[in-house]
Amino acid sequence: MNNATILIADDEREIADLIALHLEKEGYRTVQAFDGVAAVRAIESKSVDLAILDIMMPGMDGFEVVRHIRERHRLPVLFVSAKTSDFDKIAGLVIGADDYMTKPFNPMELVARVQALLRRSRSLSQTRTDEPVTIVSGGLTIIPEQRHVSIYGETIELTPKEFDILCLLASHPKKVFGVEQIFLQVWGEAYYEVGNNTVMVHIRTLRKKLGEDKNKDKWIKTIWGVGYTFNG
Incomplete structure (x- = not known):
C-alpha cells in the first residue's frame, strides 16, 4: 500500500x-x-x-x-x-x-x-470467503458485503466502526467478546488507555440506533465483567 x-x-x-x-x-x-x-x-x-x-x-x-x-x-x-x-x-x-x-x-x-x-x-x-452473505435475526438484517443494516425493512445508518462491531458480534452469535478483543478486531490495533471507553460509547450509540431502548428486541447482550455477545 x-x-x-x-x-x-x-x-x-x-x-x-x-x-x-x-x-x-x-x-x-x-x-x-x-x-x-x-x-x-x-x-x-x-x-x-x-x-x-x-x-x-x-x-x-x-x-x-x-x-x-x-x-x-x-x-x-x-x-x-x-x-x-x-x-x-x-x-x-x-x-x-x-x-x-x-x-x-x-x-x-x-x-x-x-x-x-x-x-x-x-x-x-477484500471479500471474506467465510463471511455470510446475509445475517438475519428476528427483524434485524445485516448484509456484510454491502455494509447494509435494516430493522423490519427500515435502513439503519451506522458509522463504519458501529457496523464493524455489530457485524463482528452477529457473525459469532452467543460468543462473548471482551472489550480488548473488540478493540483489536475493529480498530485493528492493540488495546490502549481509552479503548475501554471507546468501545463502550460505540456500543451505547449502536444500541440506540438499533432501537434497543424503545423495543423488546435486544440483540447486543452485556455479560457483566466479561464483555458483549450477540443475542441472535
Missing part, C-alpha cells in the same frame, strides 16, 4: 510539511490542505486512500470534514490534534475517525499507524 495517496489537512503548514516528508520517505503520495473546505475539495477531486486531519481548522473543522467523508466514502481517517483530553479522543472516534493521535507526536509512530490503517482498510475491502 506504499503507493497510496494520503491527504494531510492541517492549518499549521510546518506540521503538514513534516508529516508529508516522513510519509513520502516511505513511498506514499501526499496531498495537502490547510483548511477544512480545501480538505473536502481534495477528497472529492483526488483519489485519496487515507485522510490525516487536524480538528481545529478554519472554514470547516475536522469533525465536519469527517461527517462529510462518512456520508460518501469509506477511507480511513486519522485525527492528529492538539486536543488531548479523553473526551476529545472519544468524540473523534465516535464521530467516525479510525484513530487519534495528539500533538506533539512521533513521526515514525504516525507512519506506523498509517500503515496499520491502510492494511486494515485493504483487508476489509
Whole structure:
C-alpha cells in the first residue's frame, strides 16, 4: 500500500510539511490542505486512500470534514490534534475517525499507524470467503458485503466502526467478546488507555440506533465483567 495517496489537512503548514516528508520517505503520495473546505475539495477531486486531519481548522473543522467523508466514502481517517483530553479522543472516534493521535507526536509512530490503517482498510475491502452473505435475526438484517443494516425493512445508518462491531458480534452469535478483543478486531490495533471507553460509547450509540431502548428486541447482550455477545 506504499503507493497510496494520503491527504494531510492541517492549518499549521510546518506540521503538514513534516508529516508529508516522513510519509513520502516511505513511498506514499501526499496531498495537502490547510483548511477544512480545501480538505473536502481534495477528497472529492483526488483519489485519496487515507485522510490525516487536524480538528481545529478554519472554514470547516475536522469533525465536519469527517461527517462529510462518512456520508460518501469509506477511507480511513486519522485525527492528529492538539486536543488531548479523553473526551476529545472519544468524540473523534465516535464521530467516525479510525484513530487519534495528539500533538506533539512521533513521526515514525504516525507512519506506523498509517500503515496499520491502510492494511486494515485493504483487508476489509477484500471479500471474506467465510463471511455470510446475509445475517438475519428476528427483524434485524445485516448484509456484510454491502455494509447494509435494516430493522423490519427500515435502513439503519451506522458509522463504519458501529457496523464493524455489530457485524463482528452477529457473525459469532452467543460468543462473548471482551472489550480488548473488540478493540483489536475493529480498530485493528492493540488495546490502549481509552479503548475501554471507546468501545463502550460505540456500543451505547449502536444500541440506540438499533432501537434497543424503545423495543423488546435486544440483540447486543452485556455479560457483566466479561464483555458483549450477540443475542441472535
